[in-house]
Amino acid sequence: MLAACIGEGIRSVRKNPALTVFLWFWSLLLSSMAAFPAWIWLGQGFNLRPESDRLLSGFNFALFGELAKYDRSPVRGILFASLFCVLVLAGLANPLISGGTLEVLGKGKDESKPMKHFWYGAGLHFWRFLRLLLYAGVTAVILLGVVGGAFSALISRLDDLPWETGFFLGRLASMSVLAFLSAWILLALDFARVRTAVEESSRTLRTWFWALVFIWRRPFTTFGMMASMALLFVAAAGLYTAACSRLNPALWTAIAAGIALQQLLMWYRTSLRVGLVAAELACYLKIGTLPISVPLNSKNAVLNP
Amino acid sequence: MRQTALLATSLLLAKLSYADTLPEHAERVADYTISVELNSDTKQLIGSERIVWRNPSNNAIPDLWFHLYLNAFKNTKSTFFRESGGRSRSVQFKDGAWGWTNIRSMRMADGTDLMPRLQFMCPDDGNADDQTVARAVLPKPVAPGGSITLDITFLAQLPQVFARTGYRHDFFLVGQWFPKLGIYEPAGMRGRREGGWNCHQFHAATEFYADYGHYLVNITVPDRFIVGATGQRVRRRENGNGTITHTFDQEDVHDFAWTASPRFLEIRRTFRGDEQVTREEYAQTAAVLGRTLDEVHLSDVDVTLLLQPEHSPQAERHVNAAMAAIKYFGLWYGRYPYKTLTVVDPGPGAAGAGGMEYPTFITAGTSSLLNHWPLDRIRMPELVTIHEFGHQFWYALVGNNEFEEAWLDEGINSYSTGRVTRLLYGETATLIDFFGLRLGEVDSIRLQNGPELRFNAVLQPAWEYIPREAYGFYAYAKPELLLFTLENRIGIQTMARIMRTFQERWRFRHPCTDDFFSVANEISGRDLSGYFDQVVKGTGILDYEVGEAASDKVPVHFGVFEKEGKPVTINRESALKDVREADKSGKRPFETKVVIRRRGEVILPVELAFKFEGQALERATWDGRDRTVEYRFTRPGRLEWVNVDPDRKVLLDVDWLNNARRLKSDRRVSTRWGATYLFWIQNLIALIGL
Numbered sequence: 001m002l003a004a005c006i007g008e009g010i011r012s013v014r015k016n017p018a019l020t021v022f023l024w025f026w027s028l029l030l031s032s033m034a035a036f037p038a039w040i041w042l043g044q045g046f047n048l049r050p051e052s053d054r055l056l057s058g059f060n061f062a063l064f065g066e067l068a069k070y071d072r073s074p075v076r077g078i079l080f081a082s083l084f085c086v087l088v089l090a091g092l093a094n095p096l097i098s099g100g101t102l103e104v105l106g107k108g109k110d111e112s113k114p115m116k117h118f119w120y121g122a123g124l125h126f127w128r129f130l131r132l133l134l135y136a137g138v139t140a141v142i143l144l145g146v147v148g149g150a151f152s153a154l155i156s157r158l159d160d161l162p163w164e165t166g167f168f169l170g171r172l173a174s175m176s177v178l179a180f181l182s183a184w185i186l187l188a189l190d191f192a193r194v195r196t197a198v199e200e201s202s203r204t205l206r207t208w209f210w211a212l213v214f215i216w217r218r219p220f221t222t223f224g225m226m227a228s229m230a231l232l233f234v235a236a237a238g239l240y241t242a243a244c245s246r247l248n249p250a251l252w253t254a255i256a257a258g259i260a261l262q263q264l265l266m267w268y269r270t271s272l273r274v275g276l277v278a279a280e281l282a283c284y285l286k287i288g289t290l291p292i293s294v295p296l297n298s299k300n301a302v303l304n305p
Numbered sequence: 306m307r308q309t310a311l312l313a314t315s316l317l318l319a320k321l322s323y324a325d326t327l328p329e330h331a332e333r334v335a336d337y338t339i340s341v342e343l344n345s346d347t348k349q350l351i352g353s354e355r356i357v358w359r360n361p362s363n364n365a366i367p368d369l370w371f372h373l374y375l376n377a378f379k380n381t382k383s384t385f386f387r388e389s390g391g392r393s394r395s396v397q398f399k400d401g402a403w404g405w406t407n408i409r410s411m412r413m414a415d416g417t418d419l420m421p422r423l424q425f426m427c428p429d430d431g432n433a434d435d436q437t438v439a440r441a442v443l444p445k446p447v448a449p450g451g452s453i454t455l456d457i458t459f460l461a462q463l464p465q466v467f468a469r470t471g472y473r474h475d476f477f478l479v480g481q482w483f484p485k486l487g488i489y490e491p492a493g494m495r496g497r498r499e500g501g502w503n504c505h506q507f508h509a510a511t512e513f514y515a516d517y518g519h520y521l522v523n524i525t526v527p528d529r530f531i532v533g534a535t536g537q538r539v540r541r542r543e544n545g546n547g548t549i550t551h552t553f554d555q556e557d558v559h560d561f562a563w564t565a566s567p568r569f570l571e572i573r574r575t576f577r578g579d580e581q582v583t584r585e586e587y588a589q590t591a592a593v594l595g596r597t598l599d600e601v602h603l604s605d606v607d608v609t610l611l612l613q614p615e616h617s618p619q620a621e622r623h624v625n626a627a628m629a630a631i632k633y634f635g636l637w638y639g640r641y642p643y644k645t646l647t648v649v650d651p652g653p654g655a656a657g658a659g660g661m662e663y664p665t666f667i668t669a670g671t672s673s674l675l676n677h678w679p680l681d682r683i684r685m686p687e688l689v690t691i692h693e694f695g696h697q698f699w700y701a702l703v704g705n706n707e708f709e710e711a712w713l714d715e716g717i718n719s720y721s722t723g724r725v726t727r728l729l730y731g732e733t734a735t736l737i738d739f740f741g742l743r744l745g746e747v748d749s750i751r752l753q754n755g756p757e758l759r760f761n762a763v764l765q766p767a768w769e770y771i772p773r774e775a776y777g778f779y780a781y782a783k784p785e786l787l788l789f790t791l792e793n794r795i796g797i798q799t800m801a802r803i804m805r806t807f808q809e810r811w812r813f814r815h816p817c818t819d820d821f822f823s824v825a826n827e828i829s830g831r832d833l834s835g836y837f838d839q840v841v842k843g844t845g846i847l848d849y850e851v852g853e854a855a856s857d858k859v860p861v862h863f864g865v866f867e868k869e870g871k872p873v874t875i876n877r878e879s880a881l882k883d884v885r886e887a888d889k890s891g892k893r894p895f896e897t898k899v900v901i902r903r904r905g906e907v908i909l910p911v912e913l914a915f916k917f918e919g920q921a922l923e924r925a926t927w928d929g930r931d932r933t934v935e936y937r938f939t940r941p942g943r944l945e946w947v948n949v950d951p952d953r954k955v956l957l958d959v960d961w962l963n964n965a966r967r968l969k970s971d972r973r974v975s976t977r978w979g980a981t982y983l984f985w986i987q988n989l990i991a992l993i994g995l
Binding site: 023026027028030031032034035038039042043045046047048049050051052053055056058059060061062063065066067069070083086087090091093094097098101159160161162163164165167168245249250252255258259262263266269270273274277 | 473474475476568613615652653654672673674741742743744747748749751752755756946948959960961962963964965966967968970971972973974975976977978979980981982983984986987988989990991993994995
């Protein structure tokens, strides 16, 4: 089941190159809005200053520290503000992007005009997906808050023991459990969206709880899909790091190659994410378990646009 | 053959030169014989001490002043608590884990009870609730050159480790624990006009100051405890009641600290002066310092490392760092005169006891995370061990007043530590070297400097820094920067001789800042007062920058000019024609204007470098006296770049980025790092955007 779903996901990515390119471009556009002020700042700080050439051979704490000295320091506030705005924008756009993606992936054999499907799905699912996002956020705050609080108490007890290893183990356990819970919530959000899209259900709260249970009951398949995609990304990131370490950082060609590799990696990451959503869709359709009684809508937008 | 010649030259140089010699012993002013028993359940010390104090002055002294340091942790009204807000050395004080010292009795040798004559004093801040200083008025003054013997019993409650001292579980680091005399400074000592006691309250940012003497200390602990302490262990006696008494003896020290824990791994090594330093190293050192081979020869030292068992993979790192420190500090500043060195690794949760120095006894500080690759490339245990060992020279041997002139030990020691660590671990990755992330010694200290740091001075009492955290920069980092800047100005050999001479003259004594200046002026043969006044006593910052830099073709000149004594008129058209021809042949020169500015208050001569197209580097020196200077050049080529302090000798400069300017923009750095920033944001958006 796991391999079949992942295979289905990867096939969907291959069938929808326009979608992955569009999503990659969207992330590039958004990030550019936040990175542009920083780029200007770096240019003003470094372009005419030979001292900055030390940064060609690697990161240097002191030089970046000096960049923030004197009247250059207020720029940091602008950088953080622009980054914050972009992240909020990305979060708000999340339901649009998800709806569009699911619409394109679920369109079956009709592969014409994928972006038309994308915008149709984005608009169709936006409010329901936004509600699901809200539920996921509330669940995350409650769950992570409660579990994190419990771990804090445990850690403070461990800190009082004459056992330094316990000090680190406590923190490691806390981070692992919180990471697991975060993954659970993210997966549940994905599956809740898949079900909502497939069934055009408006009962989003019920679907949200269904998704949490669904993940809990099928951990191998659901977490397995996520872990597989994560592993594929880590492998690519390793290759990217190895390739970058071979480039002479002082040459323009190497800098250009480095940027190209970064964007290639980002496109790959976007493709893996699309592949994961497609795999989740395939998984849902294959398992076909419907613990909550929502009749399959014959006007299903995803299956029959 | 080459080595033999080097050795012979070194010997000749060494013999020709004049040198001070290292004093063998301190003048004994305060001797302590102490017996103390640790109650490991109540965390209390039951102690008795006999103090013999000799009056070093020509005055009759009517009173004695004592430090009762543990009373800093007695309640929230102490000066220490008020200043620290209950937080020190990155540790938050735990409510209920108070510490205090209670003097139970104080008698003179003839039985006179001094308890009714004992009162708490608050010489620094008038805080009547502070009980860290006490004064006992004597029935009869101590005559000049005379002595007095006191017998004191005390009960001390150790705090949970908070600021250097205390307990955590079954780990004890016992420092600042016994009633201890301040220093009576006679007139003339450290620039005093009149004699008087120097006995400051315990402040959040201050350390210590005491007289040299002989310490004989009996420490009784439950027999499961492993004990380490200042000095040599001369006896170990089982008492038959489940306790053991360890006796430690040490001359020529001004403090005594000890530790006890049943969990210590005890690792012993010996540093051997004949094996761990080569003949060539001795010869080179003697030549550089202008001393004889005998004078630079090092003694053997027994090193004991008391390590937490979970840090056992780091044992060799600690030992190697200690050995290297004994070697290089010894070679540069004179042999370590004590027979022992104890390095203590504080127990879990007792980080507040780490990174501290006592005579022959230091505390390091590490974490299990640094046991293995890749985090073992963070050199925290090495750096802390080397720095704290350095204090044996700058604090233990040269006993400056840490309350009033902390830079003399912390600053000089930071400079000395920097020299050793750069030598051992390299310039660019002194502190951190893993996954391509590097942090060098110079970068790490320069990071702390900034244009806003112009409101305190290096030379000021440690408790008067505003904000209190400024102490770290002015006592450690700025002195290191100013000493490295000085070294770059006067040369490493002169600097090495200054430091060596300062150590030789003031070993086992109490110098002040002006004593260091005198040695520096004398040995360098230059008057460095102007520099020291600005950077040690003054509050100003140092920053040079390139204000403007422009290169343009020389303008067209026309009008009436003198040629061979006759007036010649050149009209505009003719001048333009000449210029066009010069342009065609590429012979029209460029006029370059460069403005250099001094943004800071500190004035220091500085080198400038100008690079013109197709020409060799041109250098100039600017005295820096004006705030701005303008340079104009006419050269065949354009200016490529201008650089103030091109060799980066002035480490005190708060901003090196503005030291140089190129005329042609180079976008490689901003493109590379701008793209990297974009890449990381993209990753963040990929996480939350879909």
